[in-house]
Amino acid sequence: IESESAEAVLDKLEGLHPTDIAELMDELSMDEAKYLYLLLDPERASDVLVEIPENERRRFLRVLPPELIARQFIEYMDSDDAADVVGDLEDDMKEAVLQEMKDKEQAGDIADLLEYDEDSAGGLMAKELIKVNENWTVQTSLKEISAQAEHIDEIYYVYVVDDGGFLKGILSLTKLILNPTNSKIKTLLEDDLHYVKTDATQEEVAQLMERFDLVAIPVVDHIGRLKGRITIDDVVDVIREEAEKDYQMVSGITGDVESGDRVWNLTRARLPWLLIGLLGGILGARVLGANESALAQIQGIAFFIPLIAAMAGNVGVQSSSIVVQTIASGARDFDSIGKKLLKELAVGLITALVFSSLIFVYNFTFGDSLKLTWAVSISLFIVIVFASLFGTTIPLVLNKLKIDPALATGPFITTTNDILGLIMYMMVAKTFFDIV
Amino acid sequence: IESESAEAVLDKLEGLHPTDIAELMDELSMDEAKYLYLLLDPERASDVLVEIPENERRRFLRVLPPELIARQFIEYMDSDDAADVVGDLEDDMKEAVLQEMKDKEQAGDIADLLEYDEDSAGGLMAKELIKVNENWTVQTSLKEISAQAEHIDEIYYVYVVDDGGFLKGILSLTKLILNPTNSKIKTLLEDDLHYVKTDATQEEVAQLMERFDLVAIPVVDHIGRLKGRITIDDVVDVIREEAEKDYQMVSGITGDVESGDRVWNLTRARLPWLLIGLLGGILGARVLGANESALAQIQGIAFFIPLIAAMAGNVGVQSSSIVVQTIASGARDFDSIGKKLLKELAVGLITALVFSSLIFVYNFTFGDSLKLTWAVSISLFIVIVFASLFGTTIPLVLNKLKIDPALATGPFITTTNDILGLIMYMMVAKTFFDIV
Structure with missing residues (x-):
């Protein structure tokens, strides 16, 4: 790999998914991996970083300065992934990285997420979500959604809260589109919804979402205020992990190993x-x-x-x-x-x-x-x-x-x-x- | 259970999810189960029917006349679930049920789906999807989507096809909402998308969706015409099944048994x-x-x-x-x-x-x-x-x-x-x- 020019390498990586690049990184030496990371554009580099195994990531981040971690990686991640990565760092490194971040709001979100146990609903959730106030009209909501949607890849549900931030219901985008623009959100929302509390275990979240075929589930605190949402892709990972853990246990293997490992x-x-x-x-x-x-x-x-x-x-x-x-x-x-x-x-x-x-x-x-x-x-x-x-x-x-x-x-x-x-x-x- | 009045029983079932009712049915005798089914309203009864294990379902349906199966159950199901249920019936029963259906379009969809191998992408997909023509404007599309959306629970993506029905790209609802109403769909669509062919195995579908964190994936035929879509909830079931199969194999169990079984x-x-x-x-x-x-x-x-x-x-x-x-x-x-x-x-x-x-x-x-x-x-x-x-x-x-x-x-x-x-x-x- 090293003998080729930067362009040639990038060309080869072009068609690969972050997961594939992450697996490739695993085969490389530290210096080679570092060189590759700096070649990739930050968005893609952060995607790859999220996909590599925890212990590899920790080893890799240990050699980088906090400014670089904050600006090259963390700022490009969703809050849930960012919290996972930052959560793995040593305590003083955590603080340094969060302080170096330019986006203070995201730094705050990450700090909030770090408070939760990694295996709880709080640890799984992302802060990015679309919420509207129950007193708004469809028109106001659509405008607000456009503004909020900038930071979000995909909208599955719009969450409805009251003035105090308490979760009142959900609304599908379909419903928003299909109703007259002056309808009040209050009259449209679906209030018979599933949600989890921040301290629910990840198994509970997975079982609930699987049982009711949910794509996303809102997370609330103990008094019912909306705190975040968990999407199905994170839950698929949980299901896969749980199944693998049980499988490893019955076959007498400790830890997640694959035949490609060292x-x-x-x-x-x-x-x-x-x-x-x-x-x-x-x-x-x-x-x-x-x-x-x-x-x-x-x-x-x-x-x-x-x-x-x-x-x-x-x-x-x-x-x-x-x-x-x-x-x-x-x-x-x-x-x-x-x-x-x-x-x-x-x-x-x-x-x-x-x-x-x-x-x-x-x-x-x-x-x-x-x-x-x-x-x-x-x-x-x-x-x-x-x-x-x-x-x-x-x-x-x-x-x-x-x-x-x-x-x-x-x-x-x-x-x-x-x-x-x-x-x-x-x-x-x-x-x-x-x-x- | 039998000693109570119909209302009392219905009251108790009120709060339960179809999956729970299905598990309860499993504990009952045939007559009790039949009595319960006829108590439930058809929509709910069909949801329950989808959730009960195949062999139980076959036994149960064998005693019912085709009109009842068609009108009380099949007509209330999504095409993919309906195809699974009808596919389990004996050949002449299959035809009888499809002929008894009032909704001829759905009967046609089910017949189409029955052509595919149960474990292939074609067997997993549902026909219900939202599609727009690449030559339409945002406004026309929104109107069409409203009309199509009646039959569909949740919209994740809008699929874009050309005049020949070939899949050209996808569009998120978000994008539709955020763009001026006279924009052409052609200019908005995302053409770098993932799709599977109808004969892909369910493992391939699961791996692709898991790898790229997809919520739904379009299914095309061999020349690229859009045939249906597969949603993540069906894939979660596939992932769970695959994991369970491997687990059972390593622990020396054949078939899917749980301690609640006979x-x-x-x-x-x-x-x-x-x-x-x-x-x-x-x-x-x-x-x-x-x-x-x-x-x-x-x-x-x-x-x-x-x-x-x-x-x-x-x-x-x-x-x-x-x-x-x-x-x-x-x-x-x-x-x-x-x-x-x-x-x-x-x-x-x-x-x-x-x-x-x-x-x-x-x-x-x-x-x-x-x-x-x-x-x-x-x-x-x-x-x-x-x-x-x-x-x-x-x-x-x-x-x-x-x-x-x-x-x-x-x-x-x-x-x-x-x-x-x-x-x-x-x-x-x-x-x-x-x-x-």
Whole structure:
């Protein structure tokens, strides 16, 4: 890249979307990336900056002076993106950047947004919105909207407030166009609207917008004053992130990694859960070590260790995933916890019956020892029922405790069930063969 | 519910959203559900019908006469929802319903939509849209928009076509309002726009809209004539579905189940992958059975079976999930397949080194046999490297073959890696202890 002239590089970037350029930046060295940024016009450079991953951005901004950050990047961003970027900076850098901004109103908006928790509705919202007073006429409103619309890419709804700034309703542009110019806004507004409070969680916002197919939702403070709006594109990102988080959890990856990432990032994302797997394996070895005499005396008992462990793990992951997915979808659930567990018990019993019968038939046909055949089937039965209930209970309990229930999927539940399964298998087998 | 009067029931349903009512319906018997439907006014009843799961809907519609379906439900729906519902009916029922419709234009639209594959852009789009001719003035356009807007809930963009119906550009309402009434549309339109062809897959549509933060996207046929539009709310559903599908795959569940579902559905969704787990367990038992002499002669060798199997499974799931997630995110990937595998090899080698060293230290400290200590560590090393490469390769190959790469996550990869891990462990151990 470096060998080409500035024009040639710019030419190549011309057709690319900011997201693509951001991904490309990720592959470059710091100096190359910096060079590229300064080549781009500020509008585009800020779009790219919004798209690059947080830690990369932080590293990059650390080497730039606050004036440059303020005037080259922040001033070209919408308030919500600007707040995200500024929020990532160190405290004194934050202040310096905000002070360097020429647009004092936007600096104020960003400072306001920084007050909110990043994962709340307040942290997601943008200050840019179109609002009209309920006492205005259509004509006045249209004029005001033209003035306000300069700073806004796209208008989805016009929000209606009273003199005190309290949200009274919404109005679609369609309605404004279709009504006589002297109608009062008050008579046109839709007051049966959805809104969220600034401290709603981003999951709540996403569920509400998804459920009611909203494109934008207004955000109000505790007494109902209009503070900002959240648009669907930010919510799509939230939905995607939430889904990815749950997916990563169940597959035992920490953090958002893709195969394009550096080797070290890829490795680091995998070590924590593998460590749990290793500890589980060591515990499993201890369980088996404690049953050394059974292993030595019962011929063939070791053969079914992988089967019991795998079934326990799989059943546990299935049960916990169903619970996690149900919670994540935010669907109203008419079942009580008791009913859920009873159902899961039924599912567990059926599943257990099916698979312990299958393995019974297999062992009865091909095995040598009837005692072992019984021991394996009975253990498998107990293990499956137990793993179902355990896999259902743990995420429900975590959710009650306000801990992310997805923690109880994947390697954690597999490992726990592996060990518990082994313990049960050994106990049942020893009972059958009268070994103490 | 049945014991209360119609008014009391309606009162209770008043505040609920169609999605909630749909979930409630799911809990009721057929007769109760039918009774409820006929209580609701048609507009609301159709909203509810759109929200209930496909198989429930099919069962329910089978008992109704075509006139009722046409006039009570279909005529109140947007063309895209109507096409989904009608598309689910049996062929002769489809025709009957379309013929019973009074609104012949809508019947025609639905018939058009039924031509497209359900998972394509054509299957996702709605026919309802606002379009203006490029030769009109702002004033004419506003008048036309008012007329067209009657059938449409919300306008996001106005599409501009030429006399032949070819898509020329888009126009935001904002722009229409802010410009003089005698301006020609031609001079105002934005012609650098995103669009999809009718045969684009729904994943492509979702990725495009997500990437460029679009609220609606126009759909054109192969020669560029405007055919319909897709709105973000349908795409949010696609994104959610795709994410759920991958999640279910990695957790070993087939089909879209939630803990609120019936016991039989919950059980059925879990049996297929557990069956694979069982077969894997039996194969594992065979592998161990074939190594009976090694198991009998090497004291303690059985203790580490769960450890080797668990690590192989976990590493494999992690590797395959990272690949699947990268493919699903649709991010441009600048790495070639060769580079990916080299990286994965590096990740595998580091991970393998870390964990085989850890287990070496553990066994060296607490174990009795130095030979077994070496055998376990070396096996674990080989197994981890192999599982990384295997977990990365399989989904890449499936993707090349146009098979959903997510198939290679979860129980499939765990089970395969379990067995291969056991084979390697036995081979290494026998080499160390000189057993043939």
